[in-house]
Amino acid sequence: MKNIKFGKIDNFILFGGGQIILEICKFLKKNKKKILVFTSKEQAIERIYPTKITLRDYLIDNKINYKILNGLKEKSKWTPFINKNTIAISNRCRWIFKPNDLKFFKNNLLNYHGTNLPAFRGGGGNSWNIMMRNFISGATIYFIDNRIDLGKAILHKRFIFPKKSRNSLIEMYKFSMKFQKIIIIKFLKNLLDNKMFNIREIENDKNSSYWPRINTKKHGWINWSWNASDIVDFIHSFSVPYPGAATLLNNKIVRFKKAKLAKSKLKFHPFQFGLIYRKVSNEIYVATKKGGIILDISEIKNIKGLLGKRLLTNRTILEKALESTF
Numbered sequence: 001m002k003n004i005k006f007g008k009i010d011n012f013i014l015f016g017g018g019q020i021i022l023e024i025c026k027f028l029k030k031n032k033k034k035i036l037v038f039t040s041k042e043q044a045i046e047r048i049y050p051t052k053i054t055l056r057d058y059l060i061d062n063k064i065n066y067k068i069l070n071g072l073k074e075k076s077k078w079t080p081f082i083n084k085n086t087i088a089i090s091n092r093c094r095w096i097f098k099p100n101d102l103k104f105f106k107n108n109l110l111n112y113h114g115t116n117l118p119a120f121r122g123g124g125g126n127s128w129n130i131m132m133r134n135f136i137s138g139a140t141i142y143f144i145d146n147r148i149d150l151g152k153a154i155l156h157k158r159f160i161f162p163k164k165s166r167n168s169l170i171e172m173y174k175f176s177m178k179f180q181k182i183i184i185i186k187f188l189k190n191l192l193d194n195k196m197f198n199i200r201e202i203e204n205d206k207n208s209s210y211w212p213r214i215n216t217k218k219h220g221w222i223n224w225s226w227n228a229s230d231i232v233d234f235i236h237s238f239s240v241p242y243p244g245a246a247t248l249l250n251n252k253i254v255r256f257k258k259a260k261l262a263k264s265k266l267k268f269h270p271f272q273f274g275l276i277y278r279k280v281s282n283e284i285y286v287a288t289k290k291g292g293i294i295l296d297i298s299e300i301k302n303i304k305g306l307l308g309k310r311l312l313t314n315r316t317i318l319e320k321a322l323e324s325t326f
Contacts (some may be wrong), residue, residue, distance in 0.1 A: 003199065004196070014036070015095075018229075019048050020114070020184055022055060029062060037065070041093075093111070117158045118150060119136075156200065157179075168240075217246075220242070221318055225314060228290050247274075261294070273287055278292075282298040284297055
């Protein structure tokens with residue numbers, strides 16, 4: 001293990017978007033540091049949960065310089081701002097830094113990754129955690145090299161999601177973000193104080209796994225041949241702040257954000273999978289493999305005569321969801 005100090009840093013370049021980038025901006029602005037943010041068009045206008053503002057709104061309101069990039073190939077837009085006192089931090093960046101990009105930073109390019117690497121490399125975040133019933137996560141800050149989410153880490157923290165949050169994507173997000181805010185601010189304070197950081201290698205070992213980013217509209221389609229518990233987990237994986245997991249009802253798309261297992265010993269034949277067999281208030285009971293599930297329909301409007309109807313995702317849609325790029 002080696003140690004490292006970064007020395008005097010007065011120029012910060014940020015790549016990406018989302019709440020961590022916003023929190024970094026808040027801290028650096030408070031400490032009167034020079035900041036330049038490079039983001040994509042989509043991330044600039046994406047609302048940062050739980051606020052109602054976008055990253056672009058915040059940057060404009062706080063007079064922080066930013067530029068929209070279509071990709072890192074537009075080198076004339078970002079390389080001139082790098083000097084010997086620059087450090088660059090990436091989070092949720094949409095672009096992969098190539099060897100020719102890395103040379104401009106002289107080893108001062110870091111990535112903040114919201115998991116305990118090397119587990120859960122890539123994207124998709126807590127959606128994958130719910131689907132896999134894995135509730136260990138963390139935060140890792142490491143030097144970017146020519147590998148994806150591998151390399152030399154200077155910070156590595158681990159946490160376990162509390163049981164009460166594990167069936168809610170938004171509650172997991174809130175818990176994780178509270179933890180990550182503390183981590184990133186502490187890191188930045190140590191960085192500005194020129195504290196020593198310990199370096200450890202993130203290795204592609206038996207604990208390593210890679211999962212790509214998930215797009216709700218492309219991939220969030222329910223397969224009614226799955227086990228009941230797998231369907232419930234899948235629905236939770238695409239719940240708030242996302243629009244919900246989708247299926248068809250009377251050939252129209254409907255989305256669900258809340259689901260739970262039905263407390264019943266009923267066993268269903270495969271021909272019954274997807275059929276609505278009970279309705280109570282704003283909940284419907286649906287037959288699935290290894291039991292029924294209860295779906296919240298309070299956000300679905302103009303639905304009548306649900307009993308006996310079938311929720312269905314046809315094979316063409318499911319195959320397209322599996323084949324579509326992440």
